[in-house]
Amino acid sequence: MALIKKIDYKxxxxxxxxxxxxxxxxxxxxxxxNIFKKTDNPYFKEGDEVxxxxxxxxTLKLNKPGQTPYNQKSxxxxxxxxxxxxxxxIARSVSLKVAMEHADRTGKSTKEGLKLAATxxxxxxxxxxxxxxxxxxxxxx
Numbered sequence: 111m112a113l114i115k116k117i118d119y120k121x122x123x124x125x126x127x128x129x130x131x132x133x134x135x136x137x138x139x140x141x142x143x144n145i146f147k148k149t150d151n152p153y154f155k156e157g158d159e160v161x162x163x164x165x166x167x168x169t170l171k172l173n174k175p176g177q178t179p180y181n182q183k184s185x186x187x188x189x190x191x192x193x194x195x196x197x198x199x200i201a202r203s204v205s206l207k208v209a210m211e212h213a214d215r216t217g218k219s220t221k222e223g224l225k226l227a228a229t230x231x232x233x234x235x236x237x238x239x240x241x242x243x244x245x246x247x248x249x250x251x
Contacts, residue, residue: 111175112136114158120144128152132170134162143170198235205230 116133123129127146132154134141143164145152154160160172206227213223 111159112141112162114154114156114160115140117152117154117156119150119152122150132172134160134170136162143168145170145172201231201234202227205234 112134113136114132115135116131118131118133120129120131127148128150130145130147130152132143132145132152134143141162141164143162146169147153154172159175161175161177162173163171206224209227209230210220210223212218213220213226218226
């Protein structure tokens with residue numbers, strides 16, 4: 111944990127970013143580095159306690175105590191994968207739309223419409239529905 115001792119505005123010089131020189135005191139040791147902000151507000155003030163990292167170029171990454179650090183390379187391992195799930199998403203959307211339109215036109219309840227949507231989705235993704243294979247021309251829709 112470090113304490114901000116001094117904040118000096120150094121101007122608007124790097125890709126329209128505002129540069130601030132920050133002086134920290136960390137366990138009696140003086141640390142000086144820079145932060146860059148898109149606005150002319152450094153979001154920190156003298157006397158704030160912060161957690162920090164500093165790179166070899168002297169750029170600081172500051173966080174308030176307990177705040178999750180911003181990290182572009184997340185170590186959480188979560189990655190939203192839209193391509194792999196796209197066929198399922200499309201099938202679910204189409205099934206829901208058609209089933210709810212059918213339920214509305216035929217006076218069925220929302221619950222029955224959702225059940226029909228699940229049947230449509232299963233048919234789209236898996237093909238033949240086993241419960242229909244023994245019946246002649248009856249379909250659930």
